[in-house]
Amino acid sequence: MGALIAGILLWSIVHLVKSVAPGLRTSIRGKIGAGPHQGLVALLIVSALALMIYGWRTAEYEFVYDPPVWGRHLNMLLMVFSIFLFGAAQGKSRIKQWIRHPMLTGMLVWAVGHLLANGDSRSVVLFGGLGLWALISIFTVSRNEGAWQKPSETASIGREMLSIVIALVLYAVLFGAHRYFTGVALIGSQ
Structure with missing residues (x-):
């Protein structure tokens, strides 16, 4: 640990x-x-x-708490939004009209989703730690930047739709590869 x-x-x-x-x-x-x-x-x-x-x-995998039964499924849905937010941070996007720091918010969504799905010690440390970092970063970066200036330019509807398609494709790839880079299968036996 x-x-x-x-x-x-x-x-x-x-x-x-x-x-x-x-x-x-x-x-x-x-x-x-x-x-x-x-x-x-x-x-x-x-x-x-x-x-x-x-x-x-x-x-070591040690029990900390019982995640809610629905937590695993909600996490899978939240990961689509997390990936979309990561992508939205990379260029023009309408989401930046509502979310000041899409990448950090995406990281926070990723962390919270995984805490809803996992109740073991290593998950609490990893997702809790990175979620706390993202939350602190949102506040410290916002403080340094001053008043929020929403971007004047946004992406076209076509570009936004492409971003959603890319997020879904990345989600599918990460879903399939999850067991190989984390050692945790998302479907079937854990």
Whole structure:
């Protein structure tokens, strides 16, 4: 469980530096240069992901709570929205008229959905930790950006429909591959 916690902490710290301690980020960037700084951040993020994956696969599965019976099915539906929000964050989208931070909101939806579906210790640590990071990030980034300026440009209806189709295709791919990258089958025996 230590590697999982370390991975979540590393991920959170690296991502929060920009919004919580912008002076530190600027100082590091000034000392080592923009390119090396980006490389360092990328290396730390990849290391965090590796720690989370290793930690997830090696952590003991311990009961914490009974998720609701409907939690698993609601999670499957929420994942479609989560994937759509991740995509909406990448360019013009009408969703940005209602949601200020679609990617972070998508991460929060992903975390909450998985907490509704899983009641084991490693799930609480992983999804609870990353959900908390996303929630803190929404507030700290919003604070730094000031008043919300909704984007004046939105995507066309065709582009929005394409985004929905892409989200559904990605959902299907992730649904099918879930057992291979998490070790947890979504259909059949767990």
